[in-house]
Amino acid sequence: MAKRTVPGPSFLLVLTLYHAVDDGMLASISAMFPILMEHGGFGLNYETIGLLTSIGLTVTVIFQLFTGRVGDVRDTRLLMTLGILMMGITSFLLTLSWDFISLLSVVLLVRVGASFYHPIGIGWISKKYSGEALDRSMGYQSALGDTGVLVAFLTTGFIAMHWGWRAPFIVWGALNIGAAVLGLAMRYDTNTDVDRRQRGNRASADVPISKVFKGFRFALLPLAISGAAYTITCNFGPLLGTDKFHLQPDIAGLVVALWIGTGVVTAAFYGRISKAIGRKRSLLIAFAGVLVCSLVVGLADNIIVVSIAMAAFGSFLFTTWPGLFSMISDATGKVRQGSIFGIIFAGQIIGGASIAYFAGLAAKVYGISVPFLMICGLSIFPLVIIALSEEPARAGDPSERSPEH
DSSP states (O other): OOOOSSOOHHHHHHHHHHHHHHHHHHHHHHHTHHHHHHHOTTOOOHHHHHHHHHHHHHHHHHHHHHHHHHHTTSOHHHHHHHHHHHHHHHHHHHTTOOSHHHHHHHHHHHHHHHTTHHHHHHHHHHHHOOHHHHHHHHHHHHHHHHHHHHHHHHHHHHHHHHHOTTHHHHHHHHHHHHHHHHHHHOOOOOSSOHHHHHHHHHHHHTSOHHHHHHHHGGGHHHHHHHHHHHHHHHHHHHHIIIIISOOOHHHHHHHHHHHHHHHHHHHHTHHHHHHHHOHHHHHHHHHHHHHHHHHHHHHOOOHHHHHHHHHHHHHHHTTHHHHHHHHHHHHHTTSSHHHHHHHHHHHHHHHHHHHHHHHHHHHHHHOTTHHHHHHHHHTHHHHHHHHHSOOOOOOOOGGGSOTTO
């Protein structure tokens, strides 16, 4: 009997679980910056936070190019599990940091572990789904994965204030290791046997990347800008609350959690949004919303206005990723998806890495609101690029194919 073409729900469940603990652990570091600044021993300020973030993201860029390529020819399940396990171990190592150099050294190891999930996991989803199922799956993995970021910003400040700065890293270390063990223990249906998948992956890896580059080059700058917006908000959002509005770290984390929470909801409904208005139109609306909302966040002096704008900002920003990923998947024809998304996420992270240090420097000189005004200015570029780009034709939905396909 022929196997079904569309993977079962446990396949997507495992991937979103990995995404949640991976991104949640990274977000806990950002959420801890106000507390680590007060600690004093780490020598953190706006500029050194930007430097730490920029160097860490650069490391992720380098390793993602490698892990994406390896993911095309090796067992993707084991590779992703290895990355999540490394995230857990390095989270525990963060508790041993005592100054800026030791903190930076461990953060670099964290970033190596973080280089596994995104190119391999997103690439795997891209290979398994098409059509409306692809939009739904990209939306679900983005929403459920970013739930980990939401939990991190909701809880990190509270945990650190009550049980010490090491406690959040212990919690996220345990969650990542637990997720790795659970992922290995779960039996989920990918609807391909390992041998056949490996042969297909090797054949795909023989296709020169230059032949498929044209299909995804339109997305590189928009993803870089969205990556910069995400990095700036994660790292300087809590500081905006503590330094400009004099909030406690746990309350400042709640403001950023609003940004993520609305993003999680809208990303979960991305499949319906795309079906109703189309990917291209949804992306134009999303980046226009990012531009307007970041402007309000940067200029407003009322915390209520900023909180509302931050919530709207998240709803727009978090729908850019499933839309762009789905367009890339259809435009590249499912060929060399690990390598392609390795390059794609490298471009996205380069956006965050290149702007992070300058955002920190600008915040140090001109004030903590300036990084958000930088997001506003940068958002003009993806609007122009997407408006001038043609939307790729959607591949057929595998759920509608015959079992013999």
